[in-house]
Amino acid sequence: MTEAVKFSRRLEKCHNIHDLQRLAKRKLPNPIYDHIAGGADDEVSLIGNEAAFARYALVPRQCAGLELDAVDMSTTVLGQHLEWPVICSPWGMQSLVHRDGEVAMAQEVHRSGTAFALSGASEVSLEDLSREASGPSFFNIIPTRSRELMESLMERARAAGYGALIVTVDVPTQGNRERSRRNGLELPPSFSLAGWMSIAMHPRWLFDKIGYKMEFANYTQYFSPPERDLDWLFNEFFTCKLNWETMAWLAETWGGPIAIKGVLSADDARRSVDAGLSTVIVSNQGARHFDTTPAPLSVLAEICDAVGDQVEVVLDGGIRRGTDVLKAIAIGARAVSTARPFAYGLAAAGREGAARALDILKTEIRRDMCFLGAGCLADLTRADLRLWQGETL
Ligand SMILES: Cc1cc2nc3c(=O)[nH]c(=O)nc-3n(C[C@H](O)[C@H](O)[C@H](O)COP(=O)(O)O)c2cc1C
Numbered sequence: 017m018t019e020a021v022k023f024s025r026r027l028e029k030c031h032n033i034h035d036l037q038r039l040a041k042r043k044l045p046n047p048i049y050d051h052i053a054g055g056a057d058d059e060v061s062l063i064g065n066e067a068a069f070a071r072y073a074l075v076p077r078q079c080a081g082l083e084l085d086a087v088d089m090s091t092t093v094l095g096q097h098l099e100w101p102v103i104c105s106p107w108g109m110q111s112l113v114h115r116d117g118e119v120a121m122a123q124e125v126h127r128s129g130t131a132f133a134l135s136g137a138s139e140v141s142l143e144d145l146s147r148e149a150s151g152p153s154f155f156n157i158i159p160t161r162s163r164e165l166m167e168s169l170m171e172r173a174r175a176a177g178y179g180a181l182i183v184t185v186d187v188p189t190q191g192n193r194e195r196s197r198r199n200g201l202e203l204p205p206s207f208s209l210a211g212w213m214s215i216a217m218h219p220r221w222l223f224d225k226i227g228y229k230m231e232f233a234n235y236t237q238y239f240s241p242p243e244r245d246l247d248w249l250f251n252e253f254f255t256c257k258l259n260w261e262t263m264a265w266l267a268e269t270w271g272g273p274i275a276i277k278g279v280l281s282a283d284d285a286r287r288s289v290d291a292g293l294s295t296v297i298v299s300n301q302g303a304r305h306f307d308t309t310p311a312p313l314s315v316l317a318e319i320c321d322a323v324g325d326q327v328e329v330v331l332d333g334g335i336r337r338g339t340d341v342l343k344a345i346a347i348g349a350r351a352v353s354t355a356r357p358f359a360y361g362l363a364a365a366g367r368e369g370a371a372r373a374l375d376i377l378k379t380e381i382r383r384d385m386c387f388l389g390a391g392c393l394a395d396l397t398r399a400d401l402r403l404w405q406g407e408t409l
Pocket of ligand 1: 051065105108156184277300301302303304333334335354355
């Protein structure tokens, strides 16, 4: 029997991820909420990422002899068996949202049966996280100029037991998130007057931040970020003229499951195969850095077709419903990943809110698979999809 998890009354009233987002908006000062929810430039891609899912309809298969408890949502990705196919994408600075931060997030992700990806820009070190959270974990490396430093990070991740590496490739320079620039939420933060007023109107969040110090815990041994501004970080530290030769070097040096995160074309997916990567994460990083890129879902089919079964494909971005997950899997993704639903959950109620976000998505997927007559993820194919106009794909 699938067991219903009990939540506080406030969270029980959050019936879906959109409700959690609304609660998060109430709980957070505007600069922090905008940091999570905002996107680059005019936020065209931000809207497009979610809207892309509405283009497709799912056609149920009736009389499939299924019941809810028999539905198998499991998948394997980056060498890990997952009970259900939604990975928690890497997202940095989680304690800014709630002091429970990455440790509680990872523990709840593992408790729900899926994988946690620790951002390179996390506020807990990769060693500390692996001591506290024992389920499938991936380490997210943001390439830097120095190969020595990347080697050191890889050694540390290997020693700490991370099963796979996720290499973020889509931030060759600092993006233009105008909400954050207006609010003054940069490094170091210099909030606008309106930002300070919003903070003052959220005393609980402020109280939660007593003793809080913003830092990139994985890098403190290499430099001291509070003295470094965002321009320095992106233009000197993380800017490394990343090329395919470096990607091949990373794959070889790591020597285990390794994903490239930020691919949006069939051509780059083929190059990822040639570079020896095991997994392609189709992503525009939640449209946070570069606007007017295609929605990941809109290029998923051509990427899956280009690489066949040479690499695993994961769809990242815009997932808010169980049906979104199943559409991506029907097109050819092995799993999906997302960050904002979990960030909204953490903001809404710390650890319990994170658990609620996971529970909502997992429950929706199971129910939707039952409606579709899909006993396992492999039962889902493009034949289950229609465009809203009724055409087949
Ligand atoms: C607050 C925040 C911080 C993020 N930090 C990182 C990061 O450190 N590394 C990375 O590869 N992606 C980062 N991302 C992007 C996510 O991994 C993911 O690609 C994106 O959020 C997907 O969009 P969705 O959450 O709207 O589904 C971040 C996203 C958010 C919302």
